[in-house]
Amino acid sequence: xxxxxxxxxxxxxxxxxxxxxxxxxxxxxxxxxxxxxxxxxxxxxxxxxxxxxxxxxxxxxxxxxxxxxxxxxxxxxxxxxxxxxxxxxxxxxxxxxxxxxxxxxxxxxxxxxxxxxxxxxxxxxxxxxxxxxxxxxxxxxxxxxxxxxxxxxxxxxxxxxxxxxxxxxxxxxxxxxxxxxxxxxxxxxxxxxxxxx
Amino acid sequence: xxxxxxxxxxxxxxxxxxxxxxxxxxxxxxxxxxxxxxxxxxxxxxxxxxxxxxxxxxxxxxxxxxxxxxxxxxxxxxxxxxxxxxxxxxxxxxxxxxxxxxxxxxxxxxxxxxxxxxxxxxxxxxxxxxxxxxxxxxxxxxxxxxxxxxxxxxxxxxxxxxxxxxxxxxxxxxxxxxxxxxxxxxxxxxxxxxxxx
DNA sequence: AATAATAGAGAACTTTAGGAGAACATTCAA
DNA sequence: TTGAATGTTCTCCTAAAGTTCTCTATTATT
Numbered sequence: 001x002x003x004x005x006x007x008x009x010x011x012x013x014x015x016x017x018x019x020x021x022x023x024x025x026x027x028x029x030x031x032x033x034x035x036x037x038x039x040x041x042x043x044x045x046x047x048x049x050x051x052x053x054x055x056x057x058x059x060x061x062x063x064x065x066x067x068x069x070x071x072x073x074x075x076x077x078x079x080x081x082x083x084x085x086x087x088x089x090x091x092x093x094x095x096x097x098x099x100x101x102x103x104x105x106x107x108x109x110x111x112x113x114x115x116x117x118x119x120x121x122x123x124x125x126x127x128x129x130x131x132x133x134x135x136x137x138x139x140x141x142x143x144x145x146x147x148x149x150x151x152x153x154x155x156x157x158x159x160x161x162x163x164x165x166x167x168x169x170x171x172x173x174x175x176x177x178x179x180x181x182x183x184x185x186x187x188x189x190x191x192x193x194x195x196x197x
Numbered sequence: 198x199x200x201x202x203x204x205x206x207x208x209x210x211x212x213x214x215x216x217x218x219x220x221x222x223x224x225x226x227x228x229x230x231x232x233x234x235x236x237x238x239x240x241x242x243x244x245x246x247x248x249x250x251x252x253x254x255x256x257x258x259x260x261x262x263x264x265x266x267x268x269x270x271x272x273x274x275x276x277x278x279x280x281x282x283x284x285x286x287x288x289x290x291x292x293x294x295x296x297x298x299x300x301x302x303x304x305x306x307x308x309x310x311x312x313x314x315x316x317x318x319x320x321x322x323x324x325x326x327x328x329x330x331x332x333x334x335x336x337x338x339x340x341x342x343x344x345x346x347x348x349x350x351x352x353x354x355x356x357x358x359x360x361x362x363x364x365x366x367x368x369x370x371x372x373x374x375x376x377x378x379x380x381x382x383x384x385x386x387x388x389x390x391x392x393x394x
Numbered sequence: 395a396a397t398a399a400t401a402g403a404g405a406a407c408t409t410t411a412g413g414a415g416a417a418c419a420t421t422c423a424a
Numbered sequence: 425t426t427g428a429a430t431g432t433t434c435t436c437c438t439a440a441a442g443t444t445c446t447c448t449a450t451t452a453t454t
Contacts, residue, residue, distance in 0.1 A: 003399090003400065003401090004400090005401070022201075026442065027440090035401090035402070035403090036404080037402055037403045037404060038404085038441080038443085039402090039403075039404070039405090039443080039444075039445080040401070040402055040404095042442070042443065042444085043401090045442095046443095057198045058198055060198065060409090060441090060442095061200070061409095061410065061411070061440075061442075062441090063198065063442090120320070123322040123325070123392065124320070142394075190394055191393070192392060192393050193390075193392040193394070194389065194390070194391050194392075195389060195390040195391075196388070196389050197339075197340065197386075197387055197389060200410090200411065200412085201412095203411095222429085222431085223430070224429085224430075232412085232413070233413080233414065233415085234412095234415060235415090235430080235431075235432090236413090236415070236416090236432080236433075236434080237413055237414070237415095239432065239433085240412090240413095241412095243432095256420080256431085257421065257422085257430095257431095258420095258421065258422075258429080258431075259430090
């Protein structure tokens with residue numbers, strides 16, 4: 001059973017690791033809790049270790065870990081909350097994590113740089129990168145990399161109408177392209193989109 | 198467990214190898230990290246070898262390699278070419294690679310889920326994830342996470358006008374918000390945007 | 395009232411991270 | 425072959441961090 005302060009120390013350590021990827025120092029913990037003494041903080045940490053909430057890796061600085069925490073991968077970043085782009089709301093702090101491995105892993109993934117504006121209404125801008133999963137089949141509504149007549153490649157939203165295939169740009173000023181199914185070969189499906197600022 | 202500097206050395210070596218196809222020299226590593234002593238760098242490299250992050254091929258110059266486990270981190274995907282979203286052009290096949298590590302690396306990065314439509318004209322849609330670099334300073338034109346009056350958080354494009362700060366939504370139907378500089382605190386700058394389909 | 399648990403301060407000490415650089419050995423390319 | 429570039433092995437140093445200890449105060453329980 002944890003005391004009030006032990007609970008707060010543990011919460012702070014948890015949040016710090018989630019945000020910074022490494023443990024805080026004793027002084028950093030103390031600063032957060034308005035405690036000036038390193039010795040006092042040290043006592044709490046030792047107590048939390050004894051109670052099984054924390055453990056130590058080696059004996060260097062910042063050498064404490066949460067118990068049971070799976071090893072952090074570089075592709076996992078903390079999801080700190082939701083931010084309103086509409087009207088201001090407060091950012092929520094929770095424990096979720098975003099695993100980019102889901103987007104990146106797999107030998108069948110590759111990246112294309114998008115050129116042009118035809119998918120702008122789907123939030124895919126000129127210069128964006130799209131992560132594509134290599135496949136020859138796609139569902140209605142997927143954004144696909146389509147090979148037309150074996151020569152040209154384009155990025156469009158797919159709509160199948162029996163023997164005909166509609167490749168729909170996401171841009172109000174452009175019109176859909178309609179082809180017989182045999183002229184269009186799916187090269188892959190967009191599974192993600194990334195933009196670097 | 199790696200120390201802060203060990204982590205930086207490893208990141209630099211990883212990036213250097215990805216860019217140049219061969220390992221850096223000790224002096225090159227030192228120059229990147231503003232460390233003058235070869236001996237100090239050598240100590241870090243030895244430590245990373247002992248900790249299994251690097252290994253040596255023979256003993257020539259530039260004779261270090263990334264360990265198998267490390268190079269298996271799939272933050273690098275092949276960039277196969279450009280795809281036209283406007284009118285069809287052919288996909289170019291070249292050797293470039295996209296290094297997502299640049300986006301993901303660093304303990305100062307975190308992710309926010311965007312809620313709302315105010316950045317829609319910048320291609321940031323409701324539900325998108327933005328990768329934020331924690332900082333208190335930003336340049337004109339940056340998309341920033343701004344804390345207003347210490348209470349509310351919002352995502353907007355920054356424009357500074359002397360003592361006044363303009364937070365501009367990227368949505369034609371919304372108007373900019375203008376505040377005295379002291380009411381607005383920058384929490385971070387958007388360095389990337391990711392959408393998972 | 396006595397006791398135990400909780401809580402904080404801080405002094406004194408040890409250990410670790412990190413940096414500089416000298417001296418020497420090895421490797422590579424002109 | 426030879427010298428410059430690179431790698432290796434040292435020692436010395438500092439600041440930051442962790443550890444151990446004592447002293448004190450408060451609060452709840454018996």
